[in-house]
Every structure is written in structure tokens, then in C-alpha cells.
Amino acid sequence: MLQPQWLRTFETVVELGNFTRAAERLDLTQAAVSQHIKHLETRLGPLLLRQPRQLELTPAGHALLDYQREMHAADQRLQQRLAGDDATQGDLSLITPGSIGLAIYPHLLALQGEAPGLTIRHRFGPTGEVIASVLDKRAEFGLATQQPEDSRLSVSLFAREALELVVPAGERVEGWADLVRLGFIDHPDGHDMATRLLSRCFPGNPGIGQLPCRGFTNQIGLILDPVAAGLGFSVLPRFARQAFARPEAIRVVEDLPRVMDSLWLLHRAEWPLTARATHAIEWLKNRL
Structure with a gap:
């Protein structure tokens, strides 16, 4: 069986395209990151072609990345089922740019007032950080001022301002x-x-x-x-x-x-939003 930490390291290296940045993200040494990739390649064969300025996936690398994403999706579905996916209980994490963040924050407080079992974690960040946080599962959903083109994301229009x-x-x-x-x-x-x-x-x-x-x-x-x-x-x-x-x-x-700007709702495409997130999004849309 493949070690989950090795898979996490591989996914991060692919996402960032760099061993050093992956080590920083994972709080590991660069030697440890290289060792994890070596373990995987010993089992599966070459996964990465190391070019001077970029990393390129081999066919085995693409297959392993698909496998890792499927494992993420299955784990998320399991966690939702075990938690009962209650719209009024549990953690809700989101990230937004400043303007829309200022507008929705009072509504988030009102939502938590009606459902004290919720713990809402709202961070502010520019669009690049919003996308990275959703992809990296540091936030269940985010709002962005630019429409990203990434097959791992589900993207829909949230509002216009x-x-x-x-x-x-x-x-x-x-x-x-x-x-x-x-x-x-x-x-x-x-x-x-x-x-x-x-x-x-x-x-x-x-x-x-x-x-x-x-x-x-x-x-x-x-x-x-x-x-x-x-x-x-x-x-x-x-x-x-x-x-x-x-x-x-x-x-x-x-x-x-x-002159209108569009605000885009982002979440990982591999699994559905939790009932908490779905309820929060509808709550916010009805109040903007």
C-alpha cells in the first residue's frame, strides 16, 4: 500500500512544480521530499521528468495524480457521511477578497447566531490565494474576482458588483x-x-x-x-x-x-459541497 504522506508530497510537488517550495509548504526538508518521490518511483517507475525550469509528468505520474484525487474525493465523501452533513453543525471554512468579504461578514455572524453549532472560519485573500486555498483544501469554498480555468474546480457566478x-x-x-x-x-x-x-x-x-x-x-x-x-x-x-x-x-x-465585476464561487469539483456550505451560500445570496 502506498503511504499517504508520500502521495501528499507527490501531489504538492506537482501543484507547485518545485521540490523546494513543496518542502516549505509541507514543513519538510527538501531531502525528505526527494525521498518520498524516490519511494514512489521505486514502486511505480518514473513519475516526473525533471527539466531545467519545470517538472513534467510521465504517464505513470498522471495515473498516480488521478489516483490521489480519487482518494481525496472518497475521503471527503466518507467524512461527510460520518458527520451526518448537518447544515447547522460543524466547521465551515471560506476565503474571499476584501470587498465581498466586508459585505458578507455581518451575514455570516447572523448565520452563526441562528446556528450556534457552526464554527465559521472566514479568511480574506486575493484571487490567487483564494484559488490556492480551495485547491489545497484549506477552505471548502471561496469567492474570486477572476474566473479560473482549472478542471479541479467547480466555478459558478455568485454575484456582480x-x-x-x-x-x-x-x-x-x-x-x-x-x-x-x-x-x-x-x-x-x-x-x-x-x-x-x-x-x-x-x-x-x-x-x-x-x-x-x-x-x-x-x-x-x-x-x-x-x-x-x-x-x-x-x-x-x-x-x-x-x-x-x-x-x-x-x-x-x-x-x-x-462597469461591473463578476464574483465567482469556487469549490473542488471532485465532491459536493457540504450541507453547511450549501446553506451558507444560499443564505448569503438571499441577503446581498
Whole structure:
């Protein structure tokens, strides 16, 4: 029988494409990772072709990877059956980007209030981390701002949210000159979001790079604080704006062309969502 740890090591090496990163992920030495792969290859024959910049699976390697995924799916189904798959009991793990995370978190607390037997573990992360966490089973499901193309994932549309131009409450924006006067409050997705929205609202403008930057923060919940203080404007998703605690201090510029972002629901395709996750997803959709 193949050792589960060897299989886990093999799967991680294939996922990351690198022995060193696999060792870091698994908290093993690189020598231990190499030894696990050697044990498997002694039993099954060559599994990996070691190219200078990449690893390539042999036919035996592909067969072993399929076997490992089937074992994961069977284990998940067994755990669900043993737990009774109660929608109101057990652990629920999810990961989301910041904007939608701010919007759903109060609803998750309300869900847990109605079902105290649930333990909800909600993490925030960018789309790359969301995908990796779901694939690595650190989260049962996630929400992503980009639609991944990975056969291991089940992907469906969860919601759509508009990008918004947000200014201090007392300000009016009638043209590009007003944005120059106000200045831009930037954030990690700021240039991309502002470019997509402002290119539609003010065609022919010099570009977001030509606007004075009045500040930057990488905390989604803090982006609108300097806007509320009158220090500039920003562009961000609607859910983040709706979660801001002082709506009277800001204003959304209305009657602009709409730019919509899609939010995608992800979970592993090999097994169904638990009753807990299915119930939570429906709970959230009904409240957004």
C-alpha cells in the first residue's frame, strides 16, 4: 500500500512544480521530499521528468495524480457521511477578497447566531490565494474576482458588483478637472479599477497615472477614510462602499456608465459541497 504522506508530497510537488517550495509548504526538508518521490518511483517507475525550469509528468505520474484525487474525493465523501452533513453543525471554512468579504461578514455572524453549532472560519485573500486555498483544501469554498480555468474546480457566478466613483460628501464631479483638483486615493487594485471606470466616464482623459495621488492603503476597510476626510476620491467596488461605517461623509457620483465585476464561487469539483456550505451560500445570496 502506498503511504499517504508520500502521495501528499507527490501531489504538492506537482501543484507547485518545485521540490523546494513543496518542502516549505509541507514543513519538510527538501531531502525528505526527494525521498518520498524516490519511494514512489521505486514502486511505480518514473513519475516526473525533471527539466531545467519545470517538472513534467510521465504517464505513470498522471495515473498516480488521478489516483490521489480519487482518494481525496472518497475521503471527503466518507467524512461527510460520518458527520451526518448537518447544515447547522460543524466547521465551515471560506476565503474571499476584501470587498465581498466586508459585505458578507455581518451575514455570516447572523448565520452563526441562528446556528450556534457552526464554527465559521472566514479568511480574506486575493484571487490567487483564494484559488490556492480551495485547491489545497484549506477552505471548502471561496469567492474570486477572476474566473479560473482549472478542471479541479467547480466555478459558478455568485454575484456582480459595480465599480463606483466615490468622493467626499460635499464635492461635485462634472469633469476631469474636478478629479485633478481632488486627487486620487489609491489601493492595490486602484489603478486597474480607476482605469476601467474612468475610461468609460471620461473618454479621452490623460489616464489615472496623470492624476495627483493623495494617499494609498492596502486595507480595504480603510480606503474611504481619507475620502471621508476630504483628502481625495477613490474608485472601488460597491460592496466595499456599502460596508463603510460613515456613509454620510462620502458620496457616490451617479449617472455614470456602469462597469461591473463578476464574483465567482469556487469549490473542488471532485465532491459536493457540504450541507453547511450549501446553506451558507444560499443564505448569503438571499441577503446581498
